[in-house]
Amino acid sequence: MSKSKELNISSERLEYLNSMRIRRISTTVTQIFILLVFFILWEFLARFGFIDPFITxxxxxxxxxxxxxxxxxxxxxxxxxxxxxxxxxxxxxxxxxxxxxxxxxxxxxxxxxxxxxxxxxxxxxxxxxxxxxxxxxxxxxxxxxxxxxxxxxxxxxxxxxxxxxxxxxxxxxxxxxxxxxxxxxxxxxxxxxxxxxxxxxxxxxxxxxxxxxxxxxxxxxxxxxxxxxxxxxxxxxxxxxxxxxxxxxxxxxxxxxxxxxxxxxxxxxxxxx
Structure with a gap:
């Protein structure tokens, strides 16, 4: 009985932890994505002459x-x-x-x-x-x-x-x-x-x-x-x-x-x- 209670309580806790984990992962992925876009855009602008690669x-x-x-x-x-x-x-x-x-x-x-x-x-x-x-x-x-x-x-x-x-x-x-x-x-x-x-x-x-x-x-x-x-x-x-x-x-x-x-x-x- 006590074991089933623990399972019921832990399932709610588990759901909360899963949501927090998903949020952390999505935050990290978004941060990495923004960084990659920044470097790709920087490389593109320099390679095709939109900015001077000697200066930037x-x-x-x-x-x-x-x-x-x-x-x-x-x-x-x-x-x-x-x-x-x-x-x-x-x-x-x-x-x-x-x-x-x-x-x-x-x-x-x-x-x-x-x-x-x-x-x-x-x-x-x-x-x-x-x-x-x-x-x-x-x-x-x-x-x-x-x-x-x-x-x-x-x-x-x-x-x-x-x-x-x-x-x-x-x-x-x-x-x-x-x-x-x-x-x-x-x-x-x-x-x-x-x-x-x-x-x-x-x-x-x-x-x-x-x-x-x-x-x-x-x-x-x-x-x-x-x-x-x-x-x-x-x-x-x-x-x-x-x-x-x-x-x-x-x-x-x-x-x-x-x-x-x-x-x-x-x-x-x-x-x-």
Whole structure:
């Protein structure tokens, strides 16, 4: 009897899951279709002279450029340099920003004192500080990572701190009535309820870290995708520029997908708990 009940309930659940699966598949297929149409149209317009392939390049020339970079042994070297710089800036910006947000949430006095400085620093174009970082940290990888860190740090602090401050007051009051201290309040309510906020800051930092690294490589670099873009522009090799941009898009998309997978794992583990 109980087995038949489970079957009846699971059939409704199964129908819902099937509809969600079909929707996900149709969304993915549509996204791939749009991308294919874009590249086919781009190739068609360039091949038949509607646009100048020297200025806009074209998919087939981009593929040839990527193959040439691979044959020359440069492709994975430049990708690895940029990805390492981006991941380091991304990770350090997220961790440091979250830690500072915790400290500011812990001390209302520090939070109030730092608020105007955070607002000003957030509105300041951090890229303008690039030359200063180069003088301070030298013309190398460290400066590029620091630029990426500077771009993402303040945004992370403000995003996570706002989430901590917006935690349900009733839950906090309930814990306090049971004698919970500040640390217990943070570990039991504030941090767990703001995991989605931290994940959202990770998603934001994906884009910001790539922006910081590429700008840093524009200013000072001897390798990396940003270096290839600058070099290609200087010698009018637009195929190299567009190939680097395409690789950047793929790498950023994969990094964002990794964050989404992490989010699903955290949500799954959280629901089990």
């Amino acid at each position: 390049s074209q998919p087939t020339r981009i593929v040839k450029t990527i193959i040439n970079l691979y044959n020359e042994g440069q492709l994975f070297h430049h990708i690895a340099v940029t990805c390492l710089e981006t991941f380091t800036g991304f990770l350090s910006g997220t961790i440091l920003g979250t830690v500072i947000a915790v400290i500011l949430w812990w001390s209302e006095f520090l939070s109030e004192v730092s608020e105007p400085y955070l607002v000003v620093l957030n509105s300041l174009p951090k890229i303008a500080l690039g030359p200063i970082f180069i003088v301070w940290f030298g013309a190398g990888t460290t400066s590029i990572i620091v630029i990426a860190l500077a771009v993402s740090l303040i945004v992370t602090i403000l995003e996570v701190l706002n989430g901590f401050s917006s935690t349900d007051e009733e839950q906090i009051k309930l814990l306090k009535t049971f004698g919970a201290n500040r640390l217990q309040t943070f570990t039991k309510v504030v941090f767990p309820s703001n995991l989605p906020v931290i994940i959202n800051s990770l998603k934001i930092n994906v884009g910001l870290s790539w922006v910081g690294v590429i700008v840093g490589e524009f200013l000072v670099s001897k390798a990396g995708l940003g270096y290839l873009i600058v070099y290609g522009g200087q010698v009018f090799r637009l195929d190299l520029v567009m190939a680097s941009v395409v690789i950047l898009c793929i790498a950023a998309g994969l990094m964002y997908k990794a964050v989404v997978i992490l989010q699903k794992l955290l949500v799954k583990n959280h629901t089990k708990i």
